[in-house]
Amino acid sequence: MSLVKCKECGNKVSTKADACTKCGAKPPKKTSIVKWLVLLFVFYIFYTASKNYDDYASKNSSTIADTQKPVVKEKSKIEPDKTLKPIKKLPPKPTWVTSTSKDKMTGEFSAYALSPRAFPTKKMSFPYSNVHSSLGIGCDKNGEWVYFSFSSAPNLTNAETKKGYKLISTRIKWDEQIQNVFLTQDWGAKFIHFRDYKAAISNIFNANKALLELQWHGQQSVYFEYDLNGSSKAISEIRSLCSRG
Structure with a gap:
């Protein structure tokens, strides 16, 4: 048994007494050894857990930092298929062209509409291996x-010699329609003209292509195919020019 001071009046009171004999206040109770052991055990558990966490954090600090970084998603990249060949752009399709001319001596004005170049459907032999042709319309006042x-200059066998020119009897195919026509060629000229130009212009307006047959000397039958797409616009343009010129 031990004595302690009363916290109220200062009187010495036995630790086994239920209250102070002088003022009646209850004396402070001593903490039992069991409680101290429990407190020490709890403190030990807490200390051990804290130490283990610090060790783990120091060893894995880089991993933890990486997991805390924001995840940035990379944009998906579509790799081109190298097995596929690139699509080649086709050159623009040739079309009809127009031009004008004015005689320096007389001042007379004329306009022309000309088709894209046409080559023989079967290449001719020398000296005509590079021959090409165009279908044209001309106008003036x-x-x-x-x-x-x-x-x-065409060297034709299906031609009748006339005074100053040759009369050619041949065939032209407008799309799928075959027509027998008469053409004229001045001696040695590079041009063959339609005799019935009105019928020719009408066919040019209404057809998409024309196939000309010629009996070329030393070449048997020779065929030139002319593209008529865009001819109507070109003819209308030169007619407008000629009406003003």
């Missing part, structure tokens, strides 16, 4: 005319 122009 006096009228219109239709002709075939060639890079080399």
Whole structure:
């Protein structure tokens, strides 16, 4: 048994007494050894857990930092298929062209509409292996005319010689319609003209292509195919120019 001071009056009171004999206040109770052991055990558990966490954090600090970084998603990249060949752009399709001319001596004005170049459907032999042709329409203040122009003067066998020119009897196929026609060629000229130009212009307006047959000397039958797409616009343009010129 031990004595302690009363917290109220200072009187010495036995630790086993229920209250102070002088003022009646209850004396402070001593903490039992069991409680101290429990407190020490709890403190030990807490200390051990804290130490283990610090060790784990120091060893894995880089991993933890990486997990805390924001995840940035990379944009998906579509790799081109190298096995596929790139699509080649086709060159623009040739079309009809127009031009004008004015005689320096007389001042007379004329306009022309010309088809894209046409080559023989089967290449001719020398000296005509590079020959090409175009179908043209010309106009001036006096009228219109239709002709075939060639890079080399045609040497034809199906032609009747006339005074100053040759009369050619041949065939032209407008789309799927075959027509027998008469054409004229001045001696040695690179141009063959339609005799019936009105019918020729009408066919040019209404057809998509024309196939000309010629009996070329030393070449048997020769065929030139002309593209007529865009001809109507070109003809209308030169007619407008000629009406003003």
